Amino acid sequence: MTLLGKEIRMNRLINRESGKLLAVAVDQALARGIFEELMPIQRKIDEIVAGGPDAMTMHKGIADMCFRSHAGKTGMILKCSTFSPWQPNYDTWVTEVEEVVRLGADAVSMGCIVGGGDQPEQLRNLGIIAGQAAKHGLPMIAHIYPRGNQIPDSEKNDWKHVAYAVRAGAELGVDIVKTKYTGNPETFHKVVASTPGKVVVAGGDNGSNIEDYFQMVYDVMDAGGTGITFGRIVWNNPNPTAVVRAFKHIIHNKGTVKETVELYEELVNSPLNV
Template sequence: MEENGTFGRRLRLRHLYRKPGSGLLVVPLDHAIAGGPLHHRGDLDNLVAELADNGADAVVLHKGAARRVHPARFRRLSLVLHLNASTGLAPDPDAKYPVATVEEALRLGAEAVSVHINVSSLTESRQIAHLALTAEDCDRWGVPLLAMMYVRGPEMIDGRAPELISRALTVAAELGADLVKTSLPATPDELTPILTDCPIPVLAAGGPLAGGPAAGGPAAGGPAAGASAEVLAALAGAVRAGAGGIAAGRLVFTAPDPGAMVRQLATLVHDRTAVAAR
């Protein structure tokens, strides 16, 4: 964890890393605007309680969703407020537009903010400009920034090509992000140079593996249930290769037992001995 920025920013980063000496386990739950309500075992508050009870470090929520979660859940779990969005019904689902601000995140008690950027999309220029402005606001208010960087666009054939992933991560680091989330390349060997070249911690996304659904499709945030074992193995490989942690949303909230899935992910992120044995 790099200690840059103001005291407040460093303090909030330390709060994110609840297990000293280990990586970061983030569960994004910002999918509802794009894909519809998250239906699993009752309401969102119950789901977040399961995450908190089973080892997640942080959860990503939109501002309305955050208000539906009991504040007690965040005694053992950090809130990351997501600042942009798009719907799966839009003519261009790769477009992202601002829906919240860093100041709103602070008013809600968030310890970090996140933005999703689709490099190579038709609206790339607006999305990267929003990332830069968000980074400036994070500097002003002392708030850590997680950039979710994907290579997606109408002309993009393979958004998981290592050289393209590396370029997307470079954008995040150069514009001031503290952490970056991205898709895994096809093989673990391709991941090592990507991690070496990136100066900020990289969170491996628990999404579909290469050869699965298209990167820009509705399943981009996670695999089908039957692919869980394969994805877990790939995430373990990413942690062994040096990833700074895991960011897995749909892998968790579509699991038959989200708590059990989070425990498996927490073991990968927080227990180096267990990861080395896999």
């Protein structure tokens, strides 16, 4: 039986009416370097929260310094690992589960790259922290991608590799897996069908404009996905509040792409009230 604490926290993350998840990540500086669009980080978090996401993903230091004013308003997912610009395919463990509990997070997340020479170590770390999270009643989220150096570049979008990554998370006790989109709803449906867990997608470089991402999110939901955890496509925008509200229309209201484009165009030039 699921611990009551875990059930309470999961209900804070997953929208009660739709059963879906819209999360925004601001954990990129450690992994990818400094982005001017994420400066100042406090204001960017304020603008994102104003849009009403279900949760935000961040590291412990940013949570402690910048999330206090939003405590209880938006779910908080604490990232406990990171890669770096110099080691892009190795997620190292940087935060203990006890710290996640102390900071009051609703879930813990960890990155994991499969298909490389260090896959055994990364899967071991994921399995250990998934067990610790379960012990403390914390939902476990994994960011798992098939981009290790033993997978040819031409195969890294193959749905079977993505499905392997997703299933690996479920096998190790992960509740929600964030992974890459396969490019079309038919193959992504196979990914979703490969696991009993929930699957959300990363934004990544899947489009050249915001409309491409609206279509992608629509297709993900149509294929049975649980939602999204996006970063750059949200905070790169001059109006992150509008972007979040537009994605909410698809994810929680089952809006069409056309409706969402119209809503976005109406919102994007509105003043930011934060």
